[in-house]
Amino acid sequence: SNTTTEVPLSLESAGVALDAEAQVSQIQQALVNNLYWVQGKDEQFANAHDYYTALAHSVRNQLLQKRIRTAKTYAQERAKTVYYMSAEFLMGRQLGNGLINLGLYDTMRHALADCGLDLDELLEREAEPGLGNGGLGRLAACFMDSLTTLNLPAVGYGIRYEFGIFTQLIRQGHQVEAPDKWLSYGNPWEIARPDYRVEIKFGGHTEVYKKDGDDDYQVRWIPAQTVIGIPHDVPVPGYGTENVNLLRLWKAEAGEAFDLDAFNAGDYFGAVANKMISENITKVLYPNDETRQGKELRLQQQYFFVACSLQDIIRLHLRDHGSLENLAEFAAIQLNDTHPAIGVAELMRLLIDEYNFEWAAAWQITQRTFGYTNHTLMPEALEKWSVDLFGKLLPRHLEIIYEINHRFLAQVKLRYPNDPDRLERLSLIEEGGERRVRMANLACVGSHAINGVAALHTELLKQEVLQDFYELWPDKFSNKTNGITPRRWLLQCNPRLAQLISETIGDSWITNLDDLKQLEAHLDNEVFRHAWQAIKQENKWSLARYIHDTVGIKVNPDSMFDVQIKRIHEYKRQLMNVLHVITLYNRMVQNPGDHVVPRTVIFGGKAAPGYAMAKLVVKLVNAVADVVNNDPIVAGRLKVVFLPNYNVSQAQRLFPASDLSEQISTAGMEASGTGNMKFALNGALTIGTLDGANVEIREEVGADNFFLFGLTTEQVAACKAVGHNPWCYYDTNPELKRTLDVIASGLFSPGEPDLFLPILDSLLVDDPYMVMADFAAYVQCQEHVSRTYEDRDRWVRMAILNTARIGKFSADRTIADYAREIWKVKAVPVAGE
Ligand code: GPW
Structure with a gap:
């Protein structure tokens, strides 16, 4: 039977343009093969969900082919890349969108109808990846679509929440929340990349030491705990293009030798409990929109995905360019609100503590690399972390933030010698009551560009929430009115x-x-x-x-x-x-x-x-x-x-x-x-x-x-x-x-x-x-x-x-504006086969 042939899976593996009839029969063949080899079923036992999964794998395989050619082209061209960091990506279902972007929608509908299958019904089987709350997460998804459609080299970095936004039920008229088990039937759109795993530190303390053969003192961070980040890649197609970009979402796992001591000492339960603590980090999306939650786990999530992403960016940059000196020429990192703003301190830490940069050089690279988008004027949404909590979780980052603040305020004092109120407002640390780290202030000082998301919003930012920063650096500010795909x-x-x-x-x-x-x-x-x-x-x-x-x-x-x-x-x-x-x-x-x-x-x-x-x-x-x-x-x-x-x-x-x-x-x-x-x-x-x-x-x-x-x-x-x-x-x-x-x-x-x-x-x-x-x-x-x-x-x-x-x-207009005015990135179209 033809169901047991090798897994070709590619609809265009012959490399020649197929006539419509041949294309339909290839699609059907790929579907039957995927049903057999991926789902382990044949037509007699397959249900609608099996057919959905088989179809999803057929589309995924085509996207992967394009992805591989895209990655080669970007590396060859030494292209500047946008890294869009966001705690949320509300992508929506992928299958219908993938078919449309590949130009296969109608062909697929006919090929399926020919087998007695209804495409609309299969599309409804897909679980929606609800990895966001609302507008902010959906904007990130529209941006990914436009970035690829415009052939701009880009990676979206975020969190692979095991549970996305809760399922809302209405009982006697009241909202009741149920967990969103979107992964329970597997996720055909992602590929885990354990080979690109990274290690992330938490807690502990710092110490000063002298590096061998060096007179200068260095600081090192002795963590209390380490966690592993495993990237899960989702291909992002664009419309009518060969380019395929990547959404890279991080999953937290327990360290390699998670508490081996406890394990060896016979504390099996304690060792496994520690594993649970690590995996909690990417367990669930915080369902608060526009209100901050001062929870330790939330800060852990933010630091975790940003630290994973920066290590990944540095690995890629060193692979293609050899030194971090020119990072800002090849990498533009955009902060989607302040949720990833800890990245400013983390990049400084990496450059200084791990790559031996001087402060001034590291600071210049950092500022030139980051851009910050603000999405709200509402005070209850502005993120502030208690200095206590911050220092316990990220002791080295707190030191670095104090140093950034010290140098920044010295500069402000030169410009405004007798204005202590202004100093207090600009400070990265909120005083009076419990001292807190102001993430918006960190994002502003650490970025070369600050933007609002509509004309009125940007004007109000300049007049109100970020007025002091605007007076200091008017040229950093611009408006980028939002768009949709x-x-x-x-x-x-x-x-x-x-x-x-x-x-x-x-x-x-x-x-x-x-x-x-x-x-x-x-x-x-x-x-x-x-x-x-x-x-x-x-x-x-x-x-x-x-x-x-x-x-x-x-x-x-x-x-x-x-x-x-x-x-x-x-x-x-x-x-x-x-x-x-x-x-x-x-x-x-x-x-x-x-x-x-x-x-x-x-x-x-x-x-x-x-x-x-x-x-x-x-x-x-x-x-x-x-x-x-x-x-x-x-x-x-x-x-x-x-x-x-x-x-x-x-x-x-x-x-x-x-x-x-x-x-x-x-x-x-x-x-x-x-x-x-x-x-x-x-x-x-x-x-x-x-x-x-x-x-x-x-x-x-x-x-x-x-x-x-x-x-x-x-x-x-x-x-x-x-x-x-x-x-x-x-x-x-x-x-x-x-x-x-x-x-x-x-x-x-x-x-x-x-x-x-x-x-x-x-x-x-x-x-x-x-x-x-x-x-x-x-x-x-x-x-x-x-x-x-x-x-x-x-x-x-x-x-x-x-x-x-x-x-x-159109988000295409929005993204073209970011690309030209903030990121300075150019299109790198991938040639067809
Ligand atoms: F508070 N937005 C959102 F600014 O959906 F972070 N969630 C949020 O947590 C925030 C903003 C935050 C929305 C804005 O409310 C909406 O007006 C805007 O269109 C959208 O972000 C995208 O910019």
Whole structure:
């Protein structure tokens, strides 16, 4: 039988272009072979998951072939490489994306159908690697896609968490967390590289010693414990290119001779317990988004993956260039927020303690190598580590940070001789109370470039959070407005719209998103507009089916799909959205005969397990849904849906089916947002505040095609300065009063009248996120939205213009800007076979 032949696995191993028929039969052959040799099954016993795995291995093998040629080319060309360090990479499922990027999607669909297999069904078998919390992790994934598509040599460095972001369940309306066992059926996309293992030290103490034949003193770090890092490589394909970059994720294992002494002394249990401690480091992702957790294990995770990555970078650099003197000419390391900022101190330690550099030379190399991206203005998210904890875990790094600080502050003193307050603010160490290491300050002094992620965000960084650093080094600062990959967020998730667009203007938009502008020429074409609308309608039908299958709610696909999907946070104001829903409901109860524009209001998002207020908002959404969805007076004109376990895969279903995008954060609080871009790309209209990238989206799509409301950043600040009094809004806005009163009445919490009191308290006592202040403007703007939706042709025109004018927000543009202005890296295309 042909199932027992050698494992060719390569679809192009003959090295000649195959005709379509031959390609299909090769694909089928590879699939059968992988089923047999990788899964150890034949067609008689294989289930859908076996077929998924076999298919994944076929694609992986093609990617590996390209990867090997890519690595050879990069080494040959001595190319400068970007190292993107991030504690999170939210890659999403790999199979569909791999097929699209390899240009194999349609061929594969036919080849499988020919064997009676449905590609869509197999794609659904893949476990999503949820190695991130939200926007920050997904941005890193979009960046990897664009880096490869632009043929830029790059490695993403991160952590191979055994448990990613928790699975969110809803029980009696409450969020319940379950562990995310994404590896339980194995991971066909990774290759462990034990040969590139590295050793990482923790704890202990430092000592001064004299090196043989050297008069100078050196410091060495005597650790209390060592841990091994094993890289796990995931190939990252780009669209329409031979290049394949790498995502290299580190797994912690116990040292070689983990407590051999204990073992030999008969303490078998103690020895194995130590192994467990080591492996804990990469066990689980911290599920807090935008709030720091001062936990020792978190600092261990950060240091672990950064130290592993720096050893790896140095190994590669020495292999190709022989000396570390010119590291900055061949390596650009980008810090994705401060989570990897300890890298500044670690590179200094490596250069000085291990490679015998002088301080000044080491510092110059370090500064020239690192760049730092800030992603938030919110004080509770700024990372600060207690000096005590820090010194216990990383004694040598604390010494180095003190030395960096000493030299830095001496320099500041020269420039600002009589300004002790400024010195205190700039210091890497926060004094007063428990002394803490300020990671943002470390990242700023250790980098040659500092950037924010949207124009407004960068301006606020310069004026507020990093003002002192900006005054010191204005030239270090720049803006790099975020972007998203058009491959996953249009071509892959919305195939019908992608096809209509390509039929209309060609397919150059896939790698040159500005070309979507050409759609504007078709705005007055009625056939085109009808086709556009029909696709949105089909996408809504398919989402309606998914909603029914997952939560059992029947929604009306002809109603407006009004969608807010993102992490649950007070500053993102899901609460204001729910208050609007309650207000609409109250109107229906009071005036059942009034004309209304039917809406389906959809929420999705996880609350950090320890964030009580966010969890209560989840409960409120579900409680309101229970009442509204079951009240006959509503007569299906309003539906509320909370979709559990929002993740990348679910997002791919939601964006294409949305009419209205909710981007309603308090002005000045959302650094950028990237979901806002995904909605607009898929032809949803935005209701939003002047916050983050909303400002630039509105500029691009035009004020007429964007529903703006709410206080500006300056107005929020002014309001707070004079003392914001939420009660006056309650007293003067009868609809708002009624809405809060209905919550207080217990209508949404039968048997638990006090359940939502903390929400009412927060709104009425200090309302830090200005929900009360913005509510009337929000409701009024929503009325404008509804009226506009009634004029369906006008709405479709606005939707087309949103898609046509969103080109700026391609991650390809963002990455090209980083490459040119910060990293100074050039494309190194790999030749085809
Ligand atoms: F606090 N962001 C995030 F800045 O998703 F570190 N998680 C985080 O922990 C942080 C930021 C941090 C998000 C921002 O909230 C969002 O506005 C931005 O679009 C995204 O990062 C990517 O820049």
